Amino acid sequence: MKPKVTLLMITSVDGRLHPSRFTNSPDGTRRDWSAQYEKIHATLKADAWLVGRVTMAEISKAGPHAPSQSIAVEKPLHIAGRSEGSYAVVLDPSGKVHFKPGGLGGDHVIVLLGRKVPDSHLAELAADGVSYVVSEKTDIDIAAMLDILGREFGIRNLVLEGGASTNGAFLAAGLVDEMRILVAPAIDGGENVQGIVAYGDGLAGKLTLQLKSADILDHGVVQLHYAVLPPSTERRD
Known part of the structure; x- marks a missing residue:
C-alpha cells in the first residue's frame, strides 16, 4: 500500500529553496523560518521523510569506504533494521550517497x-546498517518503491x-497527495538558481492543485496547503 505523500518545502517569495541565500528576515535571523518548518513537519506525524541524492549527501557527510569484512549482498531488498522513530529515505539511482553507521x-x-x-556499494550499505531497495527495472519505478x-x-x-528534481x-508520477509550501518573507534573486520543483519540460497537463488553506504563521511565514489532483479532476469545494 502506497504511503500518503506530503510535499513539504520552505521557499523564498521567488520560489527558491536555499534559505542561506535569502534576504534577511525582519527579525534579523533566518532560524525563525526553520523553526516554523520544523513545527509544521511535526504536525504531519510522518513515519518517514524522503530526499534526493544531493540533499542526502549534504546531510550524511560521509565518503566511500569498503566493509571491514565480506558481506553477502541481497537483492532486490535488504532490511538492516527497523525504526522506533521515523525512517530517513533517499532516492539515489546511481548509488552515490554514503553513510556512517x-x-x-x-x-x-x-x-x-x-x-x-x-x-x-550494496555491501557497503549493508555493513553500515542501511536498508536498501534495488529497482528491478532499468528506470526506477517510484510507485513500486x-x-x-x-x-x-x-x-x-x-x-x-x-530537492527539486526529486x-x-x-x-x-502522480504520487504526491498534498503540498504544504511555506513562503518566507524573503527573496533569493540569483540567476540560474533551482527552485523547489524541476522536471524536464515542466509539469503542464500532469496535475491540478486545489487550494485547501492559506495560513499566516509566526515571523511572516505563510503556509499554502494544496491537494494534488489528476489533471482531469474537477474542483471539489
Whole structure:
C-alpha cells in the first residue's frame, strides 16, 4: 500500500529553496523560518521523510569506504533494521550517497537504488546498517518503491522534502497527495538558481492543485496547503 505523500518545502517569495541565500528576515535571523518548518513537519506525524541524492549527501557527510569484512549482498531488498522513530529515505539511482553507521539522528536509513548499482556499494550499505531497495527495472519505478516501503517497513505517512528534481519526479508520477509550501518573507534573486520543483519540460497537463488553506504563521511565514489532483479532476469545494 502506497504511503500518503506530503510535499513539504520552505521557499523564498521567488520560489527558491536555499534559505542561506535569502534576504534577511525582519527579525534579523533566518532560524525563525526553520523553526516554523520544523513545527509544521511535526504536525504531519510522518513515519518517514524522503530526499534526493544531493540533499542526502549534504546531510550524511560521509565518503566511500569498503566493509571491514565480506558481506553477502541481497537483492532486490535488504532490511538492516527497523525504526522506533521515523525512517530517513533517499532516492539515489546511481548509488552515490554514503553513510556512517548508526543512522541519521536516530532515524533508520533506507536507500532506493537503480538496477545498475554495483554489489560493492550494496555491501557497503549493508555493513553500515542501511536498508536498501534495488529497482528491478532499468528506470526506477517510484510507485513500486513506495509500495515496498509501505509493505515491508510499515510506512504510512511520508514527507517529501526535495530537492527539486526529486520533487518533480514524484509530482510527474502522480504520487504526491498534498503540498504544504511555506513562503518566507524573503527573496533569493540569483540567476540560474533551482527552485523547489524541476522536471524536464515542466509539469503542464500532469496535475491540478486545489487550494485547501492559506495560513499566516509566526515571523511572516505563510503556509499554502494544496491537494494534488489528476489533471482531469474537477474542483471539489
